[in-house]
Amino acid sequence: MIKKLVLILLILSMALSLAACGGSTGTSYGVKTLQTLVEQEYFLAFRNNDPTYFYVTAAIETLAGEGRVHELTAKWFGEQIIDFKGRVEALSELTPPPPQDFIIGIDINSFPMAYISNGEYWGFDVELAIAVCQKLGWNLKMQPIEKENVYIELSSGNIDCAWGGIAITREEIAEGNFTPYGPYVKNDIVVATRSGSSVWNSMRLNGKNMAMCSTPEALEALNTDPKLSKRLGQITRLAGGTTECFEHLYSGKCDTVLTDSTALYYFNCH
Numbered sequence: 001m002i003k004k005l006v007l008i009l010l011i012l013s014m015a016l017s018l019a020a021c022g023g024s025t026g027t028s029y030g031v032k033t034l035q036t037l038v039e040q041e042y043f044l045a046f047r048n049n050d051p052t053y054f055y056v057t058a059a060i061e062t063l064a065g066e067g068r069v070h071e072l073t074a075k076w077f078g079e080q081i082i083d084f085k086g087r088v089e090a091l092s093e094l095t096p097p098p099p100q101d102f103i104i105g106i107d108i109n110s111f112p113m114a115y116i117s118n119g120e121y122w123g124f125d126v127e128l129a130i131a132v133c134q135k136l137g138w139n140l141k142m143q144p145i146e147k148e149n150v151y152i153e154l155s156s157g158n159i160d161c162a163w164g165g166i167a168i169t170r171e172e173i174a175e176g177n178f179t180p181y182g183p184y185v186k187n188d189i190v191v192a193t194r195s196g197s198s199v200w201n202s203m204r205l206n207g208k209n210m211a212m213c214s215t216p217e218a219l220e221a222l223n224t225d226p227k228l229s230k231r232l233g234q235i236t237r238l239a240g241g242t243t244e245c246f247e248h249l250y251s252g253k254c255d256t257v258l259t260d261s262t263a264l265y266y267f268n269c270h
Contacts, residue, residue: 030194030195030196030268031192031193031194031195031246031249031257031264031267031268032192032193032194032195032264033188033190033191033192033261033264034190034191034192034193034199034201034202034205034256035190035191035202035205035225035228036188036189036190036261037188037189037190037191037221037222037224037225037228037258038188038189038220038221038224039186039188040167040186040187040188040189041167041168041182041183041185041186041187042113042165042166042167042168042182042183042184042185042186042187043162043166043167043168043173043180043181043182043183043184044056044057044161044162044163044166044180044181044182044184045150045154045161045162045163045166045168045178045179045180045181046154046160046161046162046178046179046180046181047154047155047160047178047179048176048177048178048179049179050160050179052102052160052161053179053181054094055091055094055097055136056102056132056136056161056181057090057181058087058090058091058093058094059090059091059132059135059136060084060128060132060181061084061085061086061087061090061091062087062088062089062090062091062092062135063084063128063131063132063135064084064085064086064087065086065087065088065089065090066086066088068131069082069084069086069128072124072127072128072131073124076112076123076124076127076265076266076269077112077124077262077265077266077269078265078268078269079265079269081185081186081262081265082124082184082185083183083184083185084184091135091136097136097137097138099137099138099139100138100139101138101139101140101141102129102132102133102136102138102139102140102141102160102161103141103142103143103158103159103160103161104129104140104141104142104143104159104160104161104162104163104164105142105143105144105145105150105153105154105158105159105161105162105163105164105166106121106123106125106126106142106143106144106145106163106164106165106166107144107145107146107147107164107165107166108121108144108164109165109213109215109217109241109242110123110164110165110166110260110262111123111165111241111242111243111260111263111266112124112242112262112263112266113125113164113165113187113262114126114164114165115241115242121142123164123165125163125164125165126142126164129142129163129164142164143158143159145158145159145162147166147167147168147217150162150166150168150172150178151177151178154178155177162178165187165262167187168180185262186261187260187261187262188260188261189217189218189221189258189259189260189261190258190259190260190261190264191205191210191228191256191257191258192249192256192257192258192259192264193249193255193256193257194249194250197255199255199256202228205228205231205232205256206231206232207231207232207233208232208233208255208256209232209233209234209235209236209253209254209255209256210232210233210234210235210236210254210255210256210257210258211235211236211238211244211245211248211249211253211254211256211257211258212235212236212237212238212245212257212258212259213237213238213241213242213245213258213259214237214238214239218237218258219237221258222235222258232256234254236248236253236254242259242260242263245257245258245259246259246263246267
């Protein structure tokens, strides 16, 4: 009887683990952080005094209260790393929103928050924005932007909201050029490797090969530790983005990758 109970508990545990990753069978590799280079926080950003802010944030809080945000977080990351306040009644407290096109500015290099897959925009932030627009009866449009141009894109009217892996500093917020919402997730730029690798800490990086995205942000992160690039062997900059970096890592073409901590959650889950 006890053996049967233990077996049942093991089966339930496995089922819950799979459900947390949207039914994925997971990867046998696993990845881990060796060194944190840059700490970031992701926000949404709106034009000051724009009523869009109130409708969007109320829709997010309603979705969080209904459990939809929890579902999406489990699907994309396997762990509840997303922090949005939940209030089921938030949207009902406002007057019905007028129909509109809702244009979000996304950083397409911020996998798995926002990226392009098979010619289409996708990611956690994109899927949540779709759910928000369904709540509001709005038509969602997406526009790639550079993180440093958030204020310019908003003030020019090119976008209604910067949302999609957008890292904003506290100093930028203090300038008061836009209205932030968040932070909703902490993201670090890290050096990572496969779990079980002989490189178990940053002190063993001498001569090891690294793959990284060919973006200015990735290079800036690497340059925060001048000693790191000197200790490493070959550094390969890949135009294919985060997924190509992890393909290199899993195939053994490199020993480490420079990536986002949110990506580690994704690849440990899928």
